[in-house]
Amino acid sequence: MSVVLSADEASELLKASIAGKLPDARGRFGPYGGRYVPETLVPAFERLEQGIADHLHTDDFQKEFRSELKNWVGRPTALTFAPRLSERWGAEVWLKREDLAHTGAHKINNAIGQALLAKRLGAKRIIAETGAGQHGVASAAACARVGLPCRVYMGAVDIERQAPNVDRMLRLGAEVFPVETGDKTLRAAIDEALREWVTDPEGTYYLIGSAVGAHPYPYLVRELQSVIGQEAREQIIAQAGGLPDAAFACVGGGSNAIGLFYPLLGDAEIELIGVEAGGTGDGLGQNAATLATGTPGVLQGSYSIILQDENGNVRETHSISAGLDYSGVGPEHALLQAIGRVTYVAAGDQAALAALEDLCETEGILTALETAHAYAAASEWAAKNPGKRILIGNSGRGDKDMPTLKQHPIRNKPNAAT
Amino acid sequence: MQPHERIATAIRAANDAGRTGLVPFITAGYPDPKRFIETLKSVANNGDVVELGIPFSDPMADGMTIQRSSFVAIENGVTLRWTFEQLDSAVGEIDTPLVMMSYLNPLLAFGYSDLARRARETGVCAFIVPDLPLEESDDLRAALEAEGVGLIQLVTPATPPERLKKLADASRGFLYAVTITGITGGDAGLPDTLASYLDAVTAVSAIPVCAGFGIRSADDVVNVGKHAAGAIVGSALVEVLERGDDPEVFLQGLR
Numbered sequence: 267m268s269v270v271l272s273a274d275e276a277s278e279l280l281k282a283s284i285a286g287k288l289p290d291a292r293g294r295f296g297p298y299g300g301r302y303v304p305e306t307l308v309p310a311f312e313r314l315e316q317g318i319a320d321h322l323h324t325d326d327f328q329k330e331f332r333s334e335l336k337n338w339v340g341r342p343t344a345l346t347f348a349p350r351l352s353e354r355w356g357a358e359v360w361l362k363r364e365d366l367a368h369t370g371a372h373k374i375n376n377a378i379g380q381a382l383l384a385k386r387l388g389a390k391r392i393i394a395e396t397g398a399g400q401h402g403v404a405s406a407a408a409c410a411r412v413g414l415p416c417r418v419y420m421g422a423v424d425i426e427r428q429a430p431n432v433d434r435m436l437r438l439g440a441e442v443f444p445v446e447t448g449d450k451t452l453r454a455a456i457d458e459a460l461r462e463w464v465t466d467p468e469g470t471y472y473l474i475g476s477a478v479g480a481h482p483y484p485y486l487v488r489e490l491q492s493v494i495g496q497e498a499r500e501q502i503i504a505q506a507g508g509l510p511d512a513a514f515a516c517v518g519g520g521s522n523a524i525g526l527f528y529p530l531l532g533d534a535e536i537e538l539i540g541v542e543a544g545g546t547g548d549g550l551g552q553n554a555a556t557l558a559t560g561t562p563g564v565l566q567g568s569y570s571i572i573l574q575d576e577n578g579n580v581r582e583t584h585s586i587s588a589g590l591d592y593s594g595v596g597p598e599h600a601l602l603q604a605i606g607r608v609t610y611v612a613a614g615d616q617a618a619l620a621a622l623e624d625l626c627e628t629e630g631i632l633t634a635l636e637t638a639h640a641y642a643a644a645s646e647w648a649a650k651n652p653g654k655r656i657l658i659g660n661s662g663r664g665d666k667d668m669p670t671l672k673q674h675p676i677r678n679k680p681n682a683a684t
Numbered sequence: 685m686q687p688h689e690r691i692a693t694a695i696r697a698a699n700d701a702g703r704t705g706l707v708p709f710i711t712a713g714y715p716d717p718k719r720f721i722e723t724l725k726s727v728a729n730n731g732d733v734v735e736l737g738i739p740f741s742d743p744m745a746d747g748m749t750i751q752r753s754s755f756v757a758i759e760n761g762v763t764l765r766w767t768f769e770q771l772d773s774a775v776g777e778i779d780t781p782l783v784m785m786s787y788l789n790p791l792l793a794f795g796y797s798d799l800a801r802r803a804r805e806t807g808v809c810a811f812i813v814p815d816l817p818l819e820e821s822d823d824l825r826a827a828l829e830a831e832g833v834g835l836i837q838l839v840t841p842a843t844p845p846e847r848l849k850k851l852a853d854a855s856r857g858f859l860y861a862v863t864i865t866g867i868t869g870g871d872a873g874l875p876d877t878l879a880s881y882l883d884a885v886t887a888v889s890a891i892p893v894c895a896g897f898g899i900r901s902a903d904d905v906v907n908v909g910k911h912a913a914g915a916i917v918g919s920a921l922v923e924v925l926e927r928g929d930d931p932e933v934f935l936q937g938l939r
Binding site for chain 2: 292300301302303304305306308309310447448453457460461464465466467468562563564565566567572574576577578579580
């Protein structure tokens with residue numbers, strides 16, 4: 267099954283998307299999305315859909331959510347001008363500082379929003395999956411905040427490479443459940459969380475961490491993360507005097523990217539660029555560049571673009587960053603690529619590491635390895651488009667990556683006192 | 685007779701002979717791809733319908749046993765295409781109706797119209813697709829129906845009554861009643877409410893109801909058989925194959 271959209275269809279879908287009409291009643295973003303779940307979970311998804319309709323956009327819920335974002339998460343997060351990085355790149359670079367949000371990444375916006383919703387829906391416990399551990403930490407914190415027990419599924423490989431976050435989750439009172447099956451990373455953790463949910467679809471709330479999965483999750487996560495783009499748009503107009511020429515965000519499942527891009531879709535003059543993990547190369551299993559190299563298929567509940575072999579088995583991925591190391595991508599990104607509104611490119615492990623150092627040296631910000639991919643692509647774009655205003659979604663901080671970064675020598679020490 | 689009608693006929697024949705219909709499940713090409721047809725024949729000789737699992741990289745509704753068999757089979761090169769080719773070599777040698785269980789993505793990758801045609805050619809009478817709910821199933825159902833191949837629906841203890849009726853009406857071959865709220869291979873035993881649940885499912889179904897998940901022993905088959913036309917035995921049989929024991933001895937012990 268392939269998806270080819272005519273120019274007219276693409277234009278209609280873009281209009282519908284900007285007008286907030288997607289997903290449609292069947293949970294579709296054009297051809298993508300939908301709900302492919304085991305029968306046991308169908309009533310649970312229907313309850314969740316109804317719960318969202320009953321609560322998410324009510325004044326009561328929004329008041330509580332906005333209050334938590336302000337007083338507990340610490341929003342609005344800053345928009346930071348990056349003068350030294352701008353000089354190095356020959357551009358005007360602005361950073362949307364999701365790393366300053368409580369627990370250190372954008373993940374908390376979604377986690378607290380869903381935890382509040384779960385509470386209203388009468389959930390007895392929360393399960394979540396995590397790759398880099400940021401969503402696990404955010405879920406652990408949000409569950410403590412609303413007073414619900416929390417279990418986080420995490421692949422054994424990720425437990426190893428994101429050790430600091432494992433300790434944070436435990437300290438915040440969550441249970442961390444190691445997943446030893448499949449690829450032992452994010453995909454296996456989602457599979458295992460779904461299996462757990464199948465055993466208790468009524469009492470358990472599955473707090474998914476990215477804009478992936480079956481309807482209504484991609485929609486719900488987008489709605490909760492759109493605060494990033496809403497704030498950034500206002501801030502850049504106020505601080506820079508106008509909209510950016512281009513906006514960059516890294517894409518694994520795509521939650522921070524959809525959160526930044528969605529409120530900017532209608533600003534046709536902004537070029538939107540999503541950056542996937544190019545890993546170590548273009549070969550099978552060497553990267554996680556789903557949109558760049560994948561094909562349409564169904565993985566973990568939705569029809570989207572996935573990395574798969576000719577038999578429909580999902581391929582393993584590689585990325586230096588655990589949070590981008592995923593064989594699928596949110597269905598709304600698949601649509602935005604198909605209609606040409608967002609361009610998706612890949613940045614490799616080495617380029618991400620170099621960009622991470624650029625930012626450390628010039629602005630004193632240690633960004634997450636996931637986020638570093640967005641910088642790598644932005645620096646390349648800046649070289650070809652000198653003097654432009656660039657907005658980068660600085661989705662998280664890099665403290666969690668110290669075990670990985672220790673394996674890579676520090677390039678130089680330009681700021682060292684002599 | 686359409687292929688999917690062979691399934692109900694086989695289950696009813698077992699019931700007429702005073703037995704519960706027995707539906708053994710094996711993962712295609714497990715444990716040894718070279719002996720697949722031999723294993724399939726020995727299982728088919730001791731079952732009324734055989735459920736054949738196509739391995740998939742992300743078996744989200746399966747427990748550890750079937751996950752393990754699935755990953756081993758994939759490593760050994762087992763695919764949907766390979767499975768059809770193996771079945772080609774045994775056409776006319778297996779009378780037992782076959783049902784294929786596959787997650788959706790391998791079927792999408794194969795292409796629905798080729799799938800339906802190959803199924804009919806190789807004696808596959810129906811499909812079970814655990815991650816394809818009724819609402820998303822129109823395209824696949826239409827393609828299969830064109831070749832007389834059925835799409836079996838699952839119902840579970842969590843299914844509300846009005847949905848149960850819709851699923852029963854849509855199902856072809858048999859109606860798959862999942863006994864537990866959970867994944868395959870559970871060892872928690874069958875729930876106390878099993879009898880009333882299966883009675884309620886049977887009451888709305890025009891085709892035979894087969895119960896599956898957690899059925900491991902002759903006692904389980906007897907218990908289920910009082911309230912359903914057939915019993916599906918999956919993980920327990922895959923464990924027998926995993927140990928290298930004789931599946932025929934195990935299945936004969938269930939009858």
